[in-house]
Amino acid sequence: MQSSLFAHGPVQSQDRWALQNSQMLKIDLGGQMRDVLARKGTMVAFQGGVDFDGHLQSGGERMAATATGEELNLMRCFGAGTVYLANLAQSIHVLDLNHEGITVDGQYVLALDPTLSWNVVRVESDQGIAAVGGGYNLEIGGQGKLAIMTSGKPLVMQVTPQQEVFADADAVVAWSTSLVTRMEAQLTSQRVWSRRGGTGEGWNMSFQGQGYVLVQPSELLPPTVFQQAAQGFLANRGLGQQGGMRGNTWGA
Numbered sequence: 001m002q003s004s005l006f007a008h009g010p011v012q013s014q015d016r017w018a019l020q021n022s023q024m025l026k027i028d029l030g031g032q033m034r035d036v037l038a039r040k041g042t043m044v045a046f047q048g049g050v051d052f053d054g055h056l057q058s059g060g061e062r063m064a065a066t067a068t069g070e071e072l073n074l075m076r077c078f079g080a081g082t083v084y085l086a087n088l089a090q091s092i093h094v095l096d097l098n099h100e101g102i103t104v105d106g107q108y109v110l111a112l113d114p115t116l117s118w119n120v121v122r123v124e125s126d127q128g129i130a131a132v133g134g135g136y137n138l139e140i141g142g143q144g145k146l147a148i149m150t151s152g153k154p155l156v157m158q159v160t161p162q163q164e165v166f167a168d169a170d171a172v173v174a175w176s177t178s179l180v181t182r183m184e185a186q187l188t189s190q191r192v193w194s195r196r197g198g199t200g201e202g203w204n205m206s207f208q209g210q211g212y213v214l215v216q217p218s219e220l221l222p223p224t225v226f227q228q229a230a231q232g233f234l235a236n237r238g239l240g241q242q243g244g245m246r247g248n249t250w251g252a
Helices: 004-008 059-068 223-227 230-235
Strands: 017-021 024-028 036-039 043-054 074-085 091-104 109-112 117-122 136-150 155-159 165-168 172-176 180-184 204-208 211-215
Touching: 017 091, 024 091, 024 109, 136 172, 155 165, 165 211
Parallel strands: none
Antiparallel strands: 017 024, 024 074, 036 074, 036 109, 043 074, 091 136, 091 172, 109 136, 117 136, 155 211, 165 204, 172 211, 180 204
């Protein structure tokens, strides 16, 4: 049999985490025998003695998910083989965290090392409510690898003390935890259902300080959101309860 398909065999890499392509992540568990936490249901293939175990949520995680709609619904991948992860053909990006922090919408997290920790945080708004798509997010930090997803090729914008950055709240995926953020809108809180002046623009986020902002070329929520119950759907629009909740700490 002959076909151009055979050019898409497994990539050869010395890295434990490597992109098979822009929409599929390859993680080698064999050499280091290290576990990986991955979004449930994202395994598309594996080789060798790989096993999977559903992660049972702690009480703190369940409380945070109920109150905010933010959670990491993870499974544990372990063994002596290679696992391939993907989610609805979204673009995948691997970050190496070295005792740094990143704030990300939990819907865009694909996988992470269990050495990383996370907390649920709330983005403040001038109108006193959490706005569309960015009211509650996950603050992930520590040392290890993190894979996040975007709908298409993203834009990375640098924030400096001299250069504030603004972005549509529906398009923001992640940002440096060191940044000062706020929700802003040219609307009153009584008119959050209407859009700004008939332009189709509503909530935006402002970023100040020193760091980076990751923006995707889409203002749609992640595809997985539409598979959630109504509570999670509303929570992603900032209509959940007020106040933040502390999540679990992986590896603790």
